Amino acid sequence: MISLLQRLSDDQPEDLNSEWEIKSNWIIDEIRMLFDSRPRFPGVADIPDITKTVVNYGLEEGFASVSQPDTRTEILRQRIFHALASFESRLFNVDVAISNVQLPRMEFTVNAEWNDQLLSFSLIWDDAMSTFYLNEMA
Numbered sequence: 001m002i003s004l005l006q007r008l009s010d011d012q013p014e015d016l017n018s019e020w021e022i023k024s025n026w027i028i029d030e031i032r033m034l035f036d037s038r039p040r041f042p043g044v045a046d047i048p049d050i051t052k053t054v055v056n057y058g059l060e061e062g063f064a065s066v067s068q069p070d071t072r073t074e075i076l077r078q079r080i081f082h083a084l085a086s087f088e089s090r091l092f093n094v095d096v097a098i099s100n101v102q103l104p105r106m107e108f109t110v111n112a113e114w115n116d117q118l119l120s121f122s123l124i125w126d127d128a129m130s131t132f133y134l135n136e137m138a
Contacts, residue, residue: 014092027090027114028121028134034124035059035080035132045082052086059083061130073078073098073106076125080108092115 037058044050045060059079063072081096091112100107104127111120124133 027119031084031088031121032132032134034083035134047132057087059132070101072127073101076106077108080123081109084110091119 034057039045039056039058040059041055042060042062042127044056050056063075075099077096081094084091084094084096091114094110094112097109097111098106099109099122106125106127108123108125109120111118112124122135124135125131126133
């Protein structure tokens with residue numbers, strides 16, 4: 001399935017078998033874009049009609065009411081899973097696991113099925129910089 005983001009960045013959209021579409025690593029680029037984005041307004045994920053819209057696209061990074069590191073890590077794991085479930089319907093059997101926590105860095109391993117392949121990547125959250133780093137795994 002070709003995404004809207006891929007179509008908008010395709011210089012030859014009429015050619016469905018173009019080499020770019022076959023060889024590109026666009027799924028990773030789009031996942032990276034998801035985790036580099038933040039919802040427009042904090043708390044909109046709780047409004048049912050807005051949950052899966054562009055207003056809520058990305059990952060909420062605020063932890064205003066949570067001070068315990070273990071709780072923050074689990075909340076972030078749940079947010080990662082929810083973002084993938086809401087905005088990456090091409091992924092199946094998604095598993096998000098906490099793999100390493102050494103504050104201010106929290107590392108998660110994400111495994112999912114995509115196009116009959118296993119997609120696996122490491123997602124590192126830098127709590128001090130409010131930034132994700134995505135590393136594709138073999």
